[in-house]
Amino acid sequence: GQQVMQIPQYQHVQEGEDFTTYCNSSTTLSNIQWYKQRPGGHPVFLIQLVKSGEVKKQKRLTFQFGEAKKNSSLHITATQTTDVGTYFCADQTGTASKLTFGTGTRLQVTL
Amino acid sequence: NAGVTQTPKFRVLKTGQSMTLLCAQDMNHEYMYWYRQDPGMGLRLIHYSVGEGTTAKGEVPDGYNVSRLKKQNFLLGLESAAPSQTSVYFCASSYSTGTSGTYEQYFGPGTRLTVT
Numbered sequence: 001g002q003q004v005m006q007i008p009q010y011q012h013v014q015e016g017e018d019f020t021t022y023c024n025s026s027t028t029l030s031n032i033q034w035y036k037q038r039p040g041g042h043p044v045f046l047i048q049l050v051k052s053g054e055v056k057k058q059k060r061l062t063f064q065f066g067e068a069k070k071n072s073s074l075h076i077t078a079t080q081t082t083d084v085g086t087y088f089c090a091d092q093t094g095t096a097s098k099l100t101f102g103t104g105t106r107l108q109v110t111l
Numbered sequence: 112n113a114g115v116t117q118t119p120k121f122r123v124l125k126t127g128q129s130m131t132l133l134c135a136q137d138m139n140h141e142y143m144y145w146y147r148q149d150p151g152m153g154l155r156l157i158h159y160s161v162g163e164g165t166t167a168k169g170e171v172p173d174g175y176n177v178s179r180l181k182k183q184n185f186l187l188g189l190e191s192a193a194p195s196q197t198s199v200y201f202c203a204s205s206y207s208t209g210t211s212g213t214y215e216q217y218f219g220p221g222t223r224l225t226v227t
Contacts, residue, residue: 001170009151033215042201043154045215088153096142096161097205097214098169101153 002027004091004102012108019079021105023072023089030093032065032072037104038085046074048092079109112137115219117202123225124192132187132222134202141207143185144169144216145177147198154201160185161207192226199223 003026013019023032031050035043047056049065049072056063062075072089086106090099115136124130134143141162146154156169158177166177174196176188185204189196203216 004153042218042220043203043216044218048215090154092214096144096159096167097207097216098144098156098159099154099216100170101146101155103151103153 002091002100004089004100006087006089006102006105008105009103010106010108012110013079015081015109015111016078019076019083019107021074021087021089021107023074023102025070025091027070029065029069029072029091031091033090033092033099034063034072034074035088035090035101036085037088041085043088076107079107081109081111083107084109114138115202115204115217117200117219117222119222120220121223123227124189125227126193128192129188129190130192130224131189132200132202132224134185134187134204134219135183136185136202136204136217137183138204138217139182140204140217141182142205143179144203144205145175145185145187146201146203147171147196148201148221149198157187157200192224194226197224197226 033048034046037043054065060077086104088104089102144159145157160166160179163182200222202219205216
């Protein structure tokens with residue numbers, strides 16, 4: 001079956017540093033969604049990417065969909081302590097808009 | 112709107128016991144899902160439903176059963192709990208797909224289950 005891997009598994013940065021997580025799939029991705037899960041919380045939707053090469057921005061967050069639709073990335077500029085959490089990519093495909101989640105990247109930000 | 116709610120929040124079971132997790136949503140969503148989350152493995156789909164009275168298997172359905180008797184509720188049952196079912200369980204719901212648009216999933220707060 002499809003495997004969606006994220007790297008790194010964990011990253012610890014100082015506040016103000018940049019952060020990037022990469023999402024790679026063994027098969028072509030359909031629609032990529034990104035979710036954030038705060039410690040002890042539940043996943044919350046951030047954004048959806050549909051088109052090859054698509055780039056979307058949300059304030060300090062930049063999301064990119066690869067040209068071949070086999071990878072995606074999330075870049076955070078100048079991290080803040082509020083960015084702490086685990087970031088998941090998920091491929092939305094097939095019937096019922098099912099999601100295949102990536103393994104997640106846990107971000108820790110310290111002052 | 113409460114969104115997606117789950118009960119209970121925590122539960123400890125002994126091996127072989129049974130239990131039912133309840134998920135309720137007040138957004139009139141057609142689609143509902145049950146996931147389990149284990150460390151380092153992301154979220155994995157257990158079962159899902161595309162509407163009242165319908166259910167289907169996801170990626171890891173063994174040991175679980177589900178029912179969707181009412182549109183707003185989706186129940187997850189464990190008939191004979193095993194330690195391997197120790198996990199955090201999330202319910203989610205979404206609108207059904209139309210022509211185009213973003214159909215994100217809305218998640219409940221989760222149920223932390225420990226099987227000893």
